[in-house]
Amino acid sequence: MNLRKVFLVFALALSAVLPVSLSAQQMQPLPIDTAVRYGKLPNGLTYIVRHNANPQKRANYYIAQTVGSILEEENQAGLAHFLEHMAFNGTKNFPGKNLISFLERIGCRFGADLNAYTAFDETVYTIMDAPTQDINVVDSCLLIMHDWSNNITLDGKEIDEERGVIHEEWRTRDNGDMRAMTYTLEKAFPNNKYGKRMPIGMMEVVDNFPHEDLRAYYKKWYRPDQQCVIVVGDIDPDYVVKKLTEIFADIKAPENAAERYYVEVEDNEEPISIIATDPEVTSTRVQIMYKRDIMPREMKATVAGFMLNYLNRIASSIINERFMEMMMKPNAPFLQAGAYQGPYMTIAKTKDALNFIAIARENEVKKSLDALVAEIMRIKKFGFTAAEYDRARTNLIKSFENSYNERGKRTNGSYTEEYKSFFIDGGYIPGIETEYEMIKMMAPQLPLELVNNAIKEYISVDKNVVLTVTGPKKDGITYPTEAELTEMYKQATKQDVEAPKEEVSDTNLMERAPKGGKIAGVKKNQMYGATEVKLKNGVTVYLKTTDYKDDEVQLYAVKKGGSSLYGEKDALNVKVVNDVLDLGGLGKFDAIALQKALTGRSVDVSASVDLHEDKISGSSTVKDFETMMQLVYLTFTDMREDQDAYEAHKQRQVERIKSVKTNPLYSLRDTIAYVFYNNNPIIKPLNEEDYEKIDYKRVMQIARERYANANGMQFFFVGNIDEATMIPLIEKYIGALPSNKKQTPKTNEDKKLTLRKGKMDLFYKKDMDTPMAQIYDMIHAQMPYNLKNVLVMDALVAVLDQCYTASIREAEGGAYSVGVTGEVQFDPMNEAYILVNFPTDPARADEMNKLVYVELDNIANNGPKKEYLDKTLVNMRKSYEENLRKNAYWLYNLKRYYTRGADWAGIYLDTLNSITTTDLQNFVKEFMKQDNRLQVRLSSTKTEAEKAANQSAK
DSSP states (O other): OOHHHHHHHHHHHHHHHSOHHHHHHTTSBOOOOTTEEEEEOTTSOEEEEEEOOSSTTEEEEEEEESOOGGGOOGGGTTHHHHHHHHTTSOBSSSTTTHHHHHHHHTTOOBTTTEEEEEOSSOEEEEEEEEEOSSHHHHHHHHHHHHHHHHOBOOOHHHHHHHHHHHHHHHHHHOSHHHHHHHHHHHHHSTTSGGGSOOTTOOHHHHHHOOHHHHHHHHHHHOSGGGEEEEEEESSOHHHHHHHHHHHGGGOOOOTTOOOOOOOOOOOOSSOEEEEEEETTOOSEEEEEEEEEEOOOHHHHTBHHHHHHHHHHHHHHHHHHHHHHHHHTSTTOSOSEEEEEEEEGGGTOSSEEEEEEEEEEOTTOHHHHHHHHHHHHHHHHHHOOOHHHHHHHHHHHHHHHHHHHHTGGGOOHHHHHHHHHHHHHHOOOOOOHHHHHHHHHHHGGGSOHHHHHHHHHHHOOTTTTEEEEEEEEOOTTOOOOOHHHHHHHHHHHTTSOOOOOOOOOOOOOSOSSOOOOOOEEEEEEOSGGGOEEEEETTSOEEEEEEOOSSSSOEEEEEEEEOOGGGSOGGGHHHHHTHHHHTTTTOBTTBOHHHHHHHTTTOOEEEEEEEOSSEEEEEEEEOSTTHHHHHHHHHHHHHOBOOOHHHHHHHHHHHHHHHHHHTTOHHHHHHHHHHHHHTTTOGGGOOOOHHHHHHOOHHHHHHHHHHHTSOOTTOEEEEEESOOHHHHHHHHHHHGGGSOOOTTSOOOOOTTSOOOOOOSEEEEEEEEOOSSOOEEEEEEEEEEOOOOHHHHHHHHHHHHHHHHHHIIIIIIITOOOSOOEEEEEEOTTTTOEEEEEEEEEEOGGGHHHHHHHHHHHHHHHHHHOOOHHHHHHHHHHHHHHHHHHTTOHHHHHHHHHHHHHHOOOHHHHHHHHHHTOOHHHHHHHHHHHHHHTEEEEEEEEESSOHHHHHHHHHHO
8 A cells, every 4th residue: 555645645634624834844854852862973873862850860771773683694594683692791891791790780680671672673772770870870881882882792602602592592482473473474575584584593593603793793784873872861961962972982984884774575466365373372363464655754753744643543543442342242253353553564664554453263263354354344435433533532632641741750761762763763752742732733623534534545455465364273273275365355355344333422420429428537647648538438548649640649449358258159250250340341331331431531440359358459640530439439339240241251261261272381371370379279270161150140249249348448549649629539439338337347367378388399291392391490488478578588589580590591501581589478378489480491401400409509508699689689779769759659558557557668778778698598598498399390292402303304
């Protein structure tokens, strides 16, 4: 499809509806935000610098590069990604692992705050949340950007050691979905490099390329004219630009630089059909793509480009609303469906696409394809309705309004991501003030006809159509051939479709307001500066006003109760309460109608029933606070059943259970918790037969019972709270919640989850296409739940992460990443556990698994390395400082203090500062003393060497 035609029509329409001043400017580039320092150095390096103090005393540093795997030749497949790894293995000014070590010493964790990625056309290295109080740290971060630009060492020994790490990364990623995607790309881009340049590369290249090949690739493509340094944070922009100019002065623009070409994607006159199956794919996915030309880069930056993006977002929103409504009906033609617009196959820089996707049931590709095409043809023939457009437009304007209201609290990460996209893909960065004014002025002026004409033009029906089906390869499932898929599509485009029905949505949530309750008392508590409001229905409310966000109020409510109160006959019913209690909607609205009624409002409320507690959580803007109160009231008083919506949900869940059986790793994850928790039926995964025994009406009865009595419930509100307006609303709605003071909230603490005692080793073997052993090791111990133990556990997890990175990943090349988690569980459990999991070569599984306990034994016998603990504590202090200015942090602390009497916020820093290597040593000793060791391992039937030998013999 020729986007220039759409763009021309769009521009002419804009000229008719926009003010003369803006109409004349629509093809001019939008100005860059005046708060941004944007420019280029003499060597061609682009910089984007901005001061922003959220979080305070922190900054993000990116170096974005318009270089990726697409520039590789066949014998270089994998070098771009390999180079990304080498950026952390020695640079001119930070040899060896000094770069990682330096950043970890200032509180930036490798992986979380220090990372990178490589894609087909871009490579980005990032440092997040680096402290800015010390100007030397700022200078050092800029020096790291300099080294990444042109001075990665690429030492031969380091290259060879990294081969094993990347090989293990390939093992981690080479699952059924990735293999299906690789095959699909080859067919979707016939005779095109996009079909043959997956960033992970080819392992025969990764394992064997000469060192000089990587150095030559780096020198050829990674240069200042392809790079942009982005710095956003609590810094002086003038200083950063000056320093950056000085530091990068020694990097010269290369002479006779290779042309940075972009790979063109060909049009196709006839549909391209692709069927990709794999034994480990877990669902059947049907996708229809309508390729189109990309918006020219110079047009992206204009008013017209801004509004064309508006049009695309509107269209996707309406289509997804239609699909959501279809999904809520039993026997829907698909399990899920959606639409989005973006780069063709999500990767092409020279071709976009309008995408329609459905997750089909087994053996129902045609049914899902027909349903997708029917909706496509309905859009092509009739477009969207006025009501649909009004809702989508209202919600989009609201999203801009929300961003505008929070403009002073926007995070560094949000800005750096926006500026990265601006450099790599083009577009505009005029600032939210400008964008909000534009959307308010233009959106109401753009007629539905314009949106409909554009979306109809996007749907070409015949030319530039790509059809893909991916699914599990197993007995009993059949798929059409590629020729049959093409014919299915062509026949589907001939079906008759009806015009969408125009409907008017009721936006009044409640027919009548509750009579309201009464306040029993209000007082100001010194603890955390909270206002306490006692209501006569037995509810207590705590409000803490903050300025951390300008337009946010967060809600959390809790009381004793939970699923533990129900017996064996409801064992299955209570497992699905949280999944289904909101399927029917609230009051007079079903779930879909409720979303329509909430058009233009930013509010969310959800209920959940845990083992021992009943909870409500939510958030809203200041303006929508009353709506949040109404939703809370309806949750307690008018939960709605919808048998059809439940049947649709049940069908989706049963299909999911059936489909995940094709992937051994998914099956393993579903059973691990059950095994570790001693086969406790509370945590046993549901199977297909279980869903036939669940009684939806009884489930909803249980849900209503949990919220039938608000007596004893505690509500916590944190955010931009105006007590003068919000307390009366709390009195009106929360004060009117049903209450029976004769019934005190209770739970059943005898019903709890306890981990399996002693030692256990379970080993499974499964056929897997990519040889792999997935290892899960857990140790656990009885441990009091207190702040010191919780912080020691957090520190231990971070220390173990460093230990395993050094031993299993770096020294042995035995795993790409080792996952370490740990938790001290509060009463009635009072248990602590450490869980270590990672994939590795089956031939090395025993060897790598021994290292898990070598590191634990070493800490128990000798204590952790002081260097590791010191870096961990710096990071934990940094996180604490950042959390102090987050509403969620204070919401959690209010809840802990007023429900458990524990003032952790007041003693957090002193407790953290008291932690020593001896504390960690004694902590691990206690685990070893209690000697509860559980291991579950899944291994492929063949090792990598055995598979290679079999393939050679064929």
